[in-house]
Amino acid sequence: MFADNSNQNETTPSKTSNIINAVLDKIKRRSSSTPRSQIRNTSQVSNVSTPNKSSYLALLNSKSETSPQSSPRSPDASTRSNSPRSTTDIATPFYRKIIDQKSSNVLFDAQPRKTQRSKTPTTRSYSTQALDSSITLKSRERDRTLPVVSSSKLGRTGLVNLGNTCFMNACIQCLSNLSELRDAFESKSYDGQLASSFSLLIRRLWSGADTFEPKQFKTAVSKWAPQFSGYRQQDSQEFLRFLLDGLHEETNRIKKKVPYVELKDIKDESDLHKSDRWWRNYKERNDSIITDLFAGQLKSTLKCGMCGNVSTSFDPFMDVSLPIPSISNDQSFRHYYSPYKDNHKSFELSECFEKFSENELLIGHEQVYCSKCQKHQSTTKELRLFRLPKILVVHLKRFSNTDKLLNEVKFPLVGLDTCDYLDKSAHSINKNTKYNLTGVIKHMGGVGGGHYTATCMHCDTNEWLDFNDSIVKRSSEMSTKGPSTYVLFYSMQ
Numbered sequence: 001m002f003a004d005n006s007n008q009n010e011t012t013p014s015k016t017s018n019i020i021n022a023v024l025d026k027i028k029r030r031s032s033s034t035p036r037s038q039i040r041n042t043s044q045v046s047n048v049s050t051p052n053k054s055s056y057l058a059l060l061n062s063k064s065e066t067s068p069q070s071s072p073r074s075p076d077a078s079t080r081s082n083s084p085r086s087t088t089d090i091a092t093p094f095y096r097k098i099i100d101q102k103s104s105n106v107l108f109d110a111q112p113r114k115t116q117r118s119k120t121p122t123t124r125s126y127s128t129q130a131l132d133s134s135i136t137l138k139s140r141e142r143d144r145t146l147p148v149v150s151s152s153k154l155g156r157t158g159l160v161n162l163g164n165t166c167f168m169n170a171c172i173q174c175l176s177n178l179s180e181l182r183d184a185f186e187s188k189s190y191d192g193q194l195a196s197s198f199s200l201l202i203r204r205l206w207s208g209a210d211t212f213e214p215k216q217f218k219t220a221v222s223k224w225a226p227q228f229s230g231y232r233q234q235d236s237q238e239f240l241r242f243l244l245d246g247l248h249e250e251t252n253r254i255k256k257k258v259p260y261v262e263l264k265d266i267k268d269e270s271d272l273h274k275s276d277r278w279w280r281n282y283k284e285r286n287d288s289i290i291t292d293l294f295a296g297q298l299k300s301t302l303k304c305g306m307c308g309n310v311s312t313s314f315d316p317f318m319d320v321s322l323p324i325p326s327i328s329n330d331q332s333f334r335h336y337y338s339p340y341k342d343n344h345k346s347f348e349l350s351e352c353f354e355k356f357s358e359n360e361l362l363i364g365h366e367q368v369y370c371s372k373c374q375k376h377q378s379t380t381k382e383l384r385l386f387r388l389p390k391i392l393v394v395h396l397k398r399f400s401n402t403d404k405l406l407n408e409v410k411f412p413l414v415g416l417d418t419c420d421y422l423d424k425s426a427h428s429i430n431k432n433t434k435y436n437l438t439g440v441i442k443h444m445g446g447v448g449g450g451h452y453t454a455t456c457m458h459c460d461t462n463e464w465l466d467f468n469d470s471i472v473k474r475s476s477e478m479s480t481k482g483p484s485t486y487v488l489f490y491s492m493q
């Protein structure tokens with residue numbers, strides 16, 4: 001790079017002084033606040049103080065003061081290598097001084113160093129370390145290492161379809177727009193593989209990127225629930241149940257569970273006291289952000305058709321599956337399956353809740369064991385909501401093994417009141433019974449195959465958005481309606 005000047009005459013002190021003064025003036029003008037320089041040596045790296053005139057003069061006079069085997073030394077520099085043709089580079093961002101140690105000649109490169117700019121676009125680009133940390137919009141704006149992303153782009157990231165994964169994408173988008181769930185997974189890291197990958201996924205969805213490939217999350221899901229491995233078509237509501245169960249297990253605050261003990265009935269115990277006892281027993285072993293938001297309690301009442309014995313149980317639930325009313329007389333299709341000719345009839349969501357709460361006769365292979373008769377008997381069953389969750393997930397039963405109901409179910413966007421579907425003894429523990437719609441999973445197609453999309457209310461702007469895998473578009477509340485509605489997400493007011 002540099003010519004060997006060992007045979008040339010040494011630079012005179014006057015010329016050297018003029019050169020040094022000119023260079024130092026240039027450094028002072030262009031880099032008055034430049035941090036301390038560093039020495040780069042081909043054999044050894046050492047630190048030096050900011051270059052000054054006296055140090056340069058000392059280096060220039062070093063040939064006459066030291067032997068060729070001695071290393072030139074500045075007041076703040078450590079000993080350099082004696083190897084032939086080794087050079088010492090004393091540099092600032094605007095100035096480079098190179099000393100040929102064999103000749104001790106000083107070579108100056110007064111051109112400023114050019115910093116190579118990254119060719120990677122900065123728009124919506126985040127480092128993995130930044131995404132793995134707890135990032136809010138305000139912290140992004142304060143952190144100069146990250147580009148500032150307009151809030152209008154947050155929460156509008158599409159998910160790439162990896163191959164029949166629309167069932168997963170639609171479900172994730174609805175969960176991502178539940179503000180409490182989003183904040184919990186965006187602000188905290190978790191140890192479990194499923195929870196940690198879901199946490200990273202939520203951060204990506206709220207990074208302002210256009211699209212994201214959820215490969216890591218898909219792998220974690222496949223390990224947790226092997227039935228979702230591969231790229232077959234799956235049911236979105238079934239996936240939601242397994243996902244919530246897995247996230248609950250990995251975020252459970254109770255690390256050492258007490259052994260499960262079956263609760264026994266207490267004579268003349270009130271429903272309110274019994275439900276509270278069952279709920280405490282459940283919470284002693286299950287306490288997570290998932291149960292905080294999605295867990296509710298159902299009251300199940302069984303009445304023996306032979307002796308009239310009544311038994312009640314209070315079981316937790318994460319979603320409610322509602323039948324779509326039918327006029328079919330076929331017992332195998334009772335409650336929710338109807339002939340194709342009925343597919344164009346519309347129903348109200350309240351009718352589905354009423355069908356859910358009415359008495360159901362359990363006969364044949366569905367008979368229930370009666371503790372009083374000591375054998376299985378035909379039984380009537382009644383289900384009622386008893387303890388309401390913060391997030392009410394409503395699943396509409398559209399599928400049989402061979403058919404799909406295409407009936408439109410009309411539902412309120414604001415103010416869904418569940419008061420009429422609560423057990424009469426549960427009103428005292430449910431002060432708020434009204435919900436607002438936040439998201440809908442829709443299914444287009446039939447039993448053999450189809451496609452899932454989601455329509456969600458942006459949890460920060462209250463704007464409706466359509467999520468069709470990687471495509472995200474503005475929408476309206478009207479797009480939530482129609483015969484394709486499959487799963488509804490309601491948030492308590």
